[in-house]
Amino acid sequence: MPTPKEHVFLKALRREPTDYTPIWLMRQAGRYLPEYNATRKRAGNFLALCKTPELACEVTLQPLDRFPLDAAILFSDILTVPDAMGLGLYFAEGEGPKFERPVRDEAAVAKLAAPDPSAELRYVMDAVRTIRGALADRVPLIGFSGSPFTLACYMVEGGGSDDFRAIKTMLYARPDLLHRILAVNATAVADYLNAQIEAGAQTVMIFDSWGGVLADGAYQAFSLDYLRTVVSKLTRHRVEADGTKADVPVIVFTKGGGPWLEQIADIGCDAVGLDWTIGLGRARDRIGARCALQGNLDPMVLMAGPDQVRAEAIRLLDDHGAPRTGHGHVFNLGHGISQFTPPDNVAALVETVHSHSRRLRTAL
């Protein structure tokens, strides 16, 4: 059994040479897999699935049993933290997540406090421990959280949004209030991720799903600065059960963050996640050896046939080129996998990334 240090996924994040490009997929445990839908049905609903560690563990491992993916990611929801703050998360049938008590005024902001991850969020840490045990070091486990700004979007809007009117009105009219929410969120996210690391997460990823809706300038002040705070507070190593010490890499992903890649790479993270609007070669030119890169296939490529999937994966790998010294690349989608994805296309993708990236290295 390999020690954690030898996992190709972790080596790529540390920008060490690897024999091939590792791959995992955002939302790889999800509705495109019939076995996931069966477990979810058994759980009753999505939140119950998240809050039952054995079931969260079961779905986390499902994609690994189908595909030779190089990492597992904790199955959980992005809104566990504001839920633990008492905002009343719920899922209306056929709609996205909603909060019963959105944070819209001074009084609501004053009441916010970072939850204790070992209490209100204990079910998440239990899931991390359960998954680590079940994985038995087959592949590393990624923990995650939403970013302070992304959590604030849901907290202020009370759910998803098309125009982000509520949070942007607060941003421009009452920036003091939004900064207070974001400061609480930054503490909460750092505590939450540190608890996941302590429970067994071997990498953590921060999903800034909505930072890309901000104007230049506002992004830096209301999303990036708080990402930097979170990263600075993270424990970047853990001690494994066998006493070995391991680094814990940090991945930061702002969807739509293309304009600010250099600035994201400068906040102290190990890897920058990319969506599909940026060419991978171009992103590498901009970032150089400062960070590993993760991404960035359009998930909709997986709607075509296996041949097209292979061609697009090869195009993307060729665009990056075989990683040079100090260049780590983790293959991923630029956003979560669609529920309509044929699983056979995922198999073709994983196989192609592994085989073509080996070929690229041989050709050097």
Next chain:
Amino acid sequence: MPTPKEHVFLKALRREPTDYTPIWLMRQAGRYLPEYNATRKRAGNFLALCKTPELACEVTLQPLDRFPLDAAILFSDILTVPDAMGLGLYFAEGEGPKFERPVRDEAAVAKLAAPDPSAELRYVMDAVRTIRGALADRVPLIGFSGSPFTLACYMVEGGGSDDFRAIKTMLYARPDLLHRILAVNATAVADYLNAQIEAGAQTVMIFDSWGGVLADGAYQAFSLDYLRTVVSKLTRHRVEADGTKADVPVIVFTKGGGPWLEQIADIGCDAVGLDWTIGLGRARDRIGARCALQGNLDPMVLMAGPDQVRAEAIRLLDDHGAPRTGHGHVFNLGHGISQFTPPDNVAALVETVHSHSRRLRTAL
């Protein structure tokens, strides 16, 4: 009365020196104005408003009576062209636009043909002529169209979309079909804009609202190439009623087009529209004197108070700096104005852009 050449809006697009920065707002004739809602109610519904030249003229002029804006834009819908292709445009109450007959397969694609703008789209040309008459050269009139790719999104999806699954599936699985749609659309858009120019439009703008959802590579092949085709087919001048000849500038706006600004600036347009994710100064550094720029305030700034609106407008103008030789700037939002905008904030914005941009020039 000024000749068309002297309008500050047209001078800025031609990158000639101006005394101040001109401003207009995307969707400036719209639901945030009570007088618009009154006219729309009189029309019965949105499509009737678009298809009745006198009413389209009435709403086009409404914002000019309230604010000293520097240009008018034809009031119309972005989907007039596919509607004229026979796809059956309709608006379900409380929903976005939909097509009764989306273009999903080989047979539907084979049937597509560019409509005759003087027949099926005659109501648009009548509106342009009516508006030009009513404007009496107060400010220039902008004509517009959706881009070939943006029209294709609606045509293939059958309406709006969150994930663009239908069109991206076609793009990756059957690129030949999508290219055929886009070739027809490029002809249709060029014919449509040329007819608007002939009818009186003094500038034309192409709205590529959805090009930004494409992956790098796909954007160039499926949106930018067809924008280039349209621009190359446009009549770039018109003869006014008094016999004077006038250039007709072309503005191209890909929302989310930040990664590709240099490439957009190279397709032969006079101005590049910008959304708010790109700093205006940075965009100017990237584009230099190749094109005028149009944009790019986040429309949600207008949700705050007049003081914040003024501060953000000043910040944006300062970021660009007083236009140097060959640098034209037209102030605008980075997207359409929200229906929830208080009209007083628009007044504050227009006043600030005019007065602060005069100050910037004096300070040179």
